[in-house]
Amino acid sequence: MVQFAPIADGQTPPDVLVSSHMTTSSYPRLVLATIVLLSATALMGAKASPAQSSATTAKNADASADRNEEVTPALPVIPDHQFSLADYKAKGDGKTMNTEAFKNAIAAVNAAGGGTLDVPAGTYLTGAIDFCSSMNLHLEANATILFSPNFDEYKSGASYRPLIQGNNLHDVMISGNGTINGSGEAWWPSAIEFKIQANAAKARSNTSPRPKMVVFNTCQRVLLQDITLTHAPVFNVYISASDDVTADHVTIINPANSPNTDGIDPAVCHHVLISHCNIDTGDDCIAIKSGNDRGLEDVLITDCTFGHGHGCSFGSETNGGDHHVTIRNCTFENTDIGVRLKSDRTRGGQVSDIVYENLTMKNVGQAIVITSYYPDRDIPAIGAHVAAQPVGNKTPQWSNITIRNIVATGCTKNAGMILGLPESLATNITLSNITIDAPSGLRIGYAKDVTLDKVSIKVAKGNPLIIEDTVTGLKQKP
Numbered sequence: 001m002v003q004f005a006p007i008a009d010g011q012t013p014p015d016v017l018v019s020s021h022m023t024t025s026s027y028p029r030l031v032l033a034t035i036v037l038l039s040a041t042a043l044m045g046a047k048a049s050p051a052q053s054s055a056t057t058a059k060n061a062d063a064s065a066d067r068n069e070e071v072t073p074a075l076p077v078i079p080d081h082q083f084s085l086a087d088y089k090a091k092g093d094g095k096t097m098n099t100e101a102f103k104n105a106i107a108a109v110n111a112a113g114g115g116t117l118d119v120p121a122g123t124y125l126t127g128a129i130d131f132c133s134s135m136n137l138h139l140e141a142n143a144t145i146l147f148s149p150n151f152d153e154y155k156s157g158a159s160y161r162p163l164i165q166g167n168n169l170h171d172v173m174i175s176g177n178g179t180i181n182g183s184g185e186a187w188w189p190s191a192i193e194f195k196i197q198a199n200a201a202k203a204r205s206n207t208s209p210r211p212k213m214v215v216f217n218t219c220q221r222v223l224l225q226d227i228t229l230t231h232a233p234v235f236n237v238y239i240s241a242s243d244d245v246t247a248d249h250v251t252i253i254n255p256a257n258s259p260n261t262d263g264i265d266p267a268v269c270h271h272v273l274i275s276h277c278n279i280d281t282g283d284d285c286i287a288i289k290s291g292n293d294r295g296l297e298d299v300l301i302t303d304c305t306f307g308h309g310h311g312c313s314f315g316s317e318t319n320g321g322d323h324h325v326t327i328r329n330c331t332f333e334n335t336d337i338g339v340r341l342k343s344d345r346t347r348g349g350q351v352s353d354i355v356y357e358n359l360t361m362k363n364v365g366q367a368i369v370i371t372s373y374y375p376d377r378d379i380p381a382i383g384a385h386v387a388a389q390p391v392g393n394k395t396p397q398w399s400n401i402t403i404r405n406i407v408a409t410g411c412t413k414n415a416g417m418i419l420g421l422p423e424s425l426a427t428n429i430t431l432s433n434i435t436i437d438a439p440s441g442l443r444i445g446y447a448k449d450v451t452l453d454k455v456s457i458k459v460a461k462g463n464p465l466i467i468e469d470t471v472t473g474l475k476q477k478p
Helices: 028-047 056-069 099-111 188-200
Strands: 082-084 093-097 115-119 122-126 135-139 143-147 164-167 170-176 179-181 214-217 220-225 228-230 237-240 243-248 251-253 264-267 270-275 278-280 286-288 296-302 312-314 322-333 337-342 350-362 366-371 397-409 414-419 426-438 442-445 447-459 465-467 475-477
Touching: 082 099, 099 115, 099 122, 099 135, 135 143, 264 270, 264 296, 286 296, 312 322, 312 350, 337 350, 337 397, 366 397, 366 426, 414 426, 414 447, 442 447, 447 465
Parallel strands: 082 115, 093 122, 115 135, 122 143, 135 170, 143 179, 164 214, 170 220, 179 228, 214 237, 220 243, 228 251, 237 264, 243 270, 251 278, 264 286, 270 296, 286 312, 296 322, 312 337, 322 350, 337 366, 350 397, 366 414, 397 426, 414 442, 426 447, 442 465, 447 475
Antiparallel strands: none
């Protein structure tokens, strides 16, 4: 492994050009991350030529791994214009409504062609906020944007609009050491009751209508940096159909029992980097989604810490396809699941060229889950045979998935499962250098060409590996 010397905040690395229109003080960590990734890519490219590999499949795997490393999203370029929310009659007393102050300040930023809107220290109660292009919403230390618990502030037909939203924009950024608080405690009690009733009725969705906290849709060059998000009514960050997306050093904290409070959800996005984030929440820490034909590709999630929540997940919507995604150098503690790929016959698609590597898990429920039966109530019993169904454009297809260098201690449920469908086997799944300590073993069913290389599973009872008769081409290496 190549080690890189740290670069201090505010220091421009050598040989890096910064646009005169860019606010350089906000970017040092992202510039460093970009240099590290570019350097790693160059080193990887120098390791070996394709001719040095004798196996075509190995060459393809190496090429896929290289592509997964090359995720360096373009960053927003923000003009130098500076604006302060204080200049628009805002009051940070936690009581005065500041919806008009935000609206007027953002209108001024837009009229100037973009710039940085500074939110000074204080607590700014507000209703919904709409972004404009070329804007950095910068929260100073001890600054909090507190969203009103009045549901009518966000009503939009039969549902609710996001608390912060940007549609069809370019160069948008939220930065600083402040906090965005969505007053989720006003929404959660009824949402919990809705979820209980929906689960009892076996409904397709158990998520009640609520406003997402931060949403960017069909945007170019999105950056979230250093901020803290908490008490989201539902999803904290939802970025869809966007290109060049970065979340760096973002902290997301919600109670473990807060319903459907996903941390960061990139949906049908291209070129996404999520790095050094700390997420502890009530649902998926990260949920990678592809619910339409645009699909999702080229995502790197690295050096993140996950607490409570459902892990770093794919799905359940994968029908647009997910390709070239790497999750590496992450820690999971008290998380429901670590590695998680989930879908079903009504919302599945092709998920391929996925790498999970260098992960540490402590007290997670399950270490590794790949399932075409979601939600869990639909999973067939161990050893059961289910009827094949016609393959369609929403059939889950898991292939070319590598999970390596994983240590999971103190699992509370079981080691996990790899479970495809009779009409669509989970194919070319490789587990290497895996150590799991769990109450019961790893189940594998409806799968083809699974490789287990240096996989050690210690269980309290039963077999460490539960290999069903629907598995073909299993390869085990000591």
